[in-house]
Amino acid sequence: MGTGHYFWVIFYFASLCSASLANNAKINFREKEKKVLDQILGAGKYDARIRPSGINGTENMPTYVYVNMFLRSISKIDDYKMEYSVQLTFREQWTDERLKFDDIQGRLKYLTLTEANRVWMPDLFFSNEKEGHFHNIIMPNVYIRIFPNGSVLYSIRISLTLACPMNLKLYPLDRQICSLRMASYGWTTNDLVFLWKEGDPVQVVKNLHLPRFTLEKFLTDYCNSKTNTGEYSCLKVDLLFKREFSYYLIQIYIPCCMLVIVSWVSFWLDQGAVPARVSLGVTTLLTMATQTSGINASLPPVSYTKAIDVWTGVCLTFVFGALLEFALVNYASRSDMHKENMKKKRRDLEQASLDAASDLLDTDSNATFAMKPLVRHPGDPMALEKLRQCEVHMQAPKRPNCCKTWLSKFPTRSKRIDVISRITFPLVFALFNLVYWSTYLFREEEDETF
Template identity: 35%
Template sequence: MFLWITSLSLLYISSLLGQIKGENDLSILDHLLKGYDRRALPESLKGKATPVACEIYIRSFGSINPATMDYEVDLYLRQTWLDERLKTPKLSKPLDLNDPKLVTMIWKPEVFFANAKHAEFQYVTVPNVLVRINPNGSILYMLRLKLRFSCMMDLYRFPMDSQVCAIELASFSKTTDELQLKWKETDPIVLYENLKLPQFQIEHWNTSLCKEKFQFGEYSCLKAEFYLQRSLGYHLVQSYLPTSLIVFISWVSFWLDIDAIPARVTLGVTTLLTISSKGSGIQANLPPVSYIKAIDVWMGACTTFVFAALLEFTFVNYLWRQKCKQRASHFRQTITNLKANITNSTNNPADQAKRDEGKTKMVFNGPPNEPIGITLTRLSAGANGGGGCSSSGGSSGGGNDHYVRYQLGDVPKASGIDRTCRFLFPMLFLVFNTVYWPYYIY
C-alpha cells in the first residue's frame, strides 16, 4: 500500500514539474520576443548574408497537363536558419509553435516560387505551419502548400516524350547581400514513399543554385529539376491500337467484289470519318504547337492508308466500268457480224463466232437445237441491253438471257489491282511501323 501511494506521488510530481517546465519555456520565449525586431535579419548586425537551408518533401506529384503545360504538387517546404537572438540554454527542449500569431512575431525568409501559377495554403484542419525553436538558436520553419507549376514541354516525340519540369524557389525582397538560399546538404528533395504518377515515371532529379538579376539587384534562388518519362501504355490502348484496327478494317474492301459498290463505298467513307474523329479527339487534349508531333505523324499515316484504300476502289471501279463499255461495244459488233454471216451462210452461229474469235470469245450454253431466229433475237436483246458486266468477268445479254456468257480477255485488270493491294498495303504499313517506332523511341 505504501509503495502504491509513493508511485502515484512521484507520477504527480513529475507531471507537475513537466508542466512547470513547459510554462517556463513559454515564459522564456515571451521574454526573448520582448526585445525582438522581426524586421531585422539574423546576420544583419554582422554585415553578412543570412544563409537559409531549404528542403522540399513532396507528398503528391501529378495532374501533368500538356494542354496547359503545368503540373500540380502538394509539398512541405522546410527552411532552416540560425538566429542567435533566440539562442538560450534555458530552454529544456526544442519548442514547437503552430500558432499563426506567434509565427508572425519572428523573422522568416521572404521567399516565393518563381514558376508557380497558383498556390494554396492548407488550413484543414488547422493552419499547416510549424516553427521549431532549438536552444542553440536554430530555427525550423515548415509549411504545407498546394501549388501549380508551369512546365515548358517539348512535345515533338509525344506520346513517347520525356520532360524536365522544375520547381524554382527564390528570394522575393532580399538581395544576395542579405539572404543566401541553399539546399540542405543531405536529401534536399524527398519524395513520398508510395508516390506514383498516372502517365509519367520520375527517372531522377537534381538540385542546383541560381541567381536572378533584376534592375533592383541580384537575388538568390534554388532550382529542383525532375526528369519525367511518359508511360506509353495508356496511349497504346487509347490511340495506337484503335487507329491500327481502323486501318485494318479499311483493307477489307480489297476482298469484296468489284461490283459491290454500296458495301465498298460505305466501308471506305465510314473508316475515313472514324479515323478523322479519333484524330480530332487526340488533338483536343494537346496545345496547338507549330511543329509536328509523333502522334501527328501516326494519325497522318493512318489517315493516308484509309484514304488510299478509298481511292483504290475509285480507280478500280473506273477501270471496271471502262471494261464494261468496251465489252458492250464488242458485243454489239459481234451480233452485227453474226446477223450478216447468217444471212449469207448456213453455218452454225457458234462456228462463225469461233472464226471471228480474237480477244473476244463467245460461248453458247443454250439448247443445241435452238432455232436460229430465236438465237438472234436473244442476242439482239442482249446487245440492246448494253452487254451487262459482272465482277467475275462475265456479262449477260439482258435480264432474260440465261444461255450466253461473254468474256473479254482472261483476267480483268481491276481484279488484279485488288489482289495486289491485299498484300501491298499491309507491307507498306509494316515498313512504316518499322521506321516509326525506332525513330521516336530511341
C-alpha cells in the same frame, strides 16, 4: 494495527508526495519555458523586421537559409494547360543569434511556435507557381522550432499548381522535365542566400502513383537570376517524368491499326458490291477522322508536328487511299465493260461481213477470180528470210515475266487493281510502321538531355 498496515500507509503518502512534486516540476518547467519565450520574443526585445546577422554575427555577411522538402503527392500533369500539381512539406532552416536561450541543462531541446509572424522569415516565393494554398484542417499545418543555439526551423505543408513548359514533338513517346523554382523576392544575394541542405534535400514519398506518368528521377540545382535591381538567390528541382506508353497503345495505336485493316476489306469484296464498298470506306474514314479530332482535343495547339500527328495522318491517308482505290476500280470496271462491248460489236460486224461474202460467192459461182497464192513456194527468197527469223527466235527465247504471267490470270484491269492493292497496302503500311517506331524510339533516347 499491524506492521504491514503502517507500511502501506507510509507508501501511499510517499506516492502522493512524489506525484505532487512531479506536477510542481512540470509546472515549474512550463513556467521556465514561458520565461524563455518572454525573454527572447518579449515586447521591445525582438524585431521580426530586422534580418538576422550573418555567420558568427557578422553584419556584412548574408543570411544563409538551408532548404529541404518532402514531396507527398503529385496529383496531375496537364498536357493541355502545361502545368502540374504537387503537395509538399517545405522546410527552411537558418540561424538567428538573437534567439539563443538557456536549454536548462539540456532539458529544453527546442521551443515550438505556430505563428510565423513572431520571428523573421525569408521572403521565399515559388517563381513558376500558378496557384497555391496552405492547409488549415484541423489547425494550420505549420510550425516553427527555435533551438538553444539560435537555429530556426520553419516547416509548412502546401499545395501548388506549377507551370511546366512541355515539348510534345515525341508525344506520346516523350519525357518531360518539370521544374519547381524558389527564389528570394526582395533580398539580394548580398543579404540572403538560399542553399540546399546537405544530405538528402529532396525526399519523395514511397509508392508515388501518377496517372499516365512515372517519376524517373529528380535533380537539385541553383538558378540565381540577375535583374536591374540586383542578383537574387534561386533554387530549383527538376523532375523527370516518363509518359506511360501502354495507355496510348491501347487507346490510340491499336484502334487506328484496326481501322486501317478494316478499310482493306473492300479489296476482297466483289466489284459489283458498290453499296457495301462505299459504306465501308466512308464509315472507316469518318471513324478515323473522329479519332484524330478526339486526340487533338486533349492537346494544346502547337506549331510543330507531333509523333501522334504523323501516326494519325498516315493512318487517315491509308483509309482515304482505300476509298480512292474503289473509285479507280469502279472507273476501270466501266472501261473494261465498254471495251468488251466494242469487241462484241466488232465481232458481230466481222461475222456479218463474212456472211455477206459467203452469200455473194454462192450467187456468183461461175465467176473466176485470179488469186495470189497464200503460201509462197520454197524457193521464194522472202519465205527463206522469214524462216531464218523464226529459227533465231526459237534459238533465243525470252524469259517470261513472273508478274505479267501472274497478272494475266486476271483478265480485267479492275480485278488487277484490287489484287495489287491487296498486296501493296499491307506492305507499305508495314514499312511505315518499321520506319515510324525505329525513328521515334531511337530519337527518344537521343533527345534525353536530363
